Amino acid sequence: MxxxxxxxxxxxxxxxxxxxxxTNFEVHLKESQPGADLSxxxxxxxxxxxxxxxxxxxxxxxxxxxxxxxxxxxxxxxKKFLLLGGVPETPGKQTPEVTATILQSKLGLTDMSPSSLIVCHRLGVASEGRARPILFRCADNTVRGVIWKTKTKLKGSSYVVSEFLTRQRQSAFSTARRLFGVTNVWTMDGNINVKLPDGKRRRVFSLEEVAALGEEHGRQLDQDTPSVSTTKSNNASAQASTPASTRSRRIVKKK
Structure with a gap:
């Protein structure tokens, strides 16, 4: 399709x-014999x-x-989902149990259990040396909000909670962080927020908007930063390097 x-x-x-x-047509016109009526x-x-x-x-x-x-x-x-990264893949351990234990112990969610998660599985194809992120959704949407607000408690650990952005927004988010710095770019409810050098804040949604914002403030895309015109290859590389860029239309349960 x-x-x-x-x-x-x-x-x-x-x-x-x-x-x-x-262009070829224009060349032929210029090479025409003098005197010919080509008007x-x-x-x-x-x-x-x-x-x-x-x-x-x-x-x-x-x-x-x-x-x-x-x-x-x-x-x-x-927006209903979150990603939990930095969780080692240990054979024999079920993903819901591992996820619930981390959320319970690290974020203080004492009522969290595997049954609290209606979706919980690894994303992508397993590869040696790289732990796949865990996609999860809580049965209670209010718990999702609590997890997002308390995710700062994970600082200092190997774990990180992030939003499940679309490929377009993940590409824009990654590029914005490279242009304006990690601490000046964050997401909230799928929206990408950028704190500019002048202190103002802007909301962007696409790589084109990020590139325009960078040029406006003298921040140019370098060779290592994804190009606006090569989104197809960017999506492939983003899928391999960033958890939030994995496809969402077909969520296949993997443990």
Whole structure:
């Protein structure tokens, strides 16, 4: 099944192809024999060029709007979940029991038990040397709020609680932290908040917005920072390095 990423890639390739063909057409016009009447052809070409770019620009705006709408819907679902990172994978130990024990002992949630978690499993494919994050959802949504508010108690330990961001927002979040510093960028209910050098705060949702904000404040994307135009490869690398970038549409239970 074709995805939004595939549509965006096809649209990008179409724009490159049309641009190349228009460039070749202009070259042929310049190489035409002197004296030849090409006014009609030139006029037709100019009209075609304007039309093509207007259509492609409209298509690009529609795709961007669709992407934003899809991201909002997906994040609305993900807000119910949290991620617990830094938990070693020990054979024979059940993920719900391990998660409940950590939340109980580290955050003081005395009533927490495996039955308090309606979803709890590792994300991604197991690999040597890297513990997969644990995705969990509490049966009581108020407990989710308590966990988020008390997660600072995990400082100094190997554990970390984070929100289950969409791929788009995870990419924007990671890049914003590289541009403005870890302590100046945080998330709340899926929203990415940035404290700027002038003390003001801004809320961003996409990599494009982060890049624009960085340029506005003289913070340029370096070579190691994901490029705005290469979201497909960024998503693959983010999935391997950051827990919150793992797909959410198919949550397969793994222990």
């Amino acid at each position: 074709i995805t939004l990423a595939d549509i965006m890639e096809n649209q990008r390739m179409a724009m490159m192809s049309i641009n190349q063909r228009m 009609g052809l030139h006029k037709d070409f100019s009209a075609f060029k304007v039309h093509v770019w207007s259509v492609l620009s409209a298509l690009q705006l529609q795709i961007a709007e669709l992407s934003r709408s899809t991201d909002v819907i997906e994040m609305r679902h993900r």
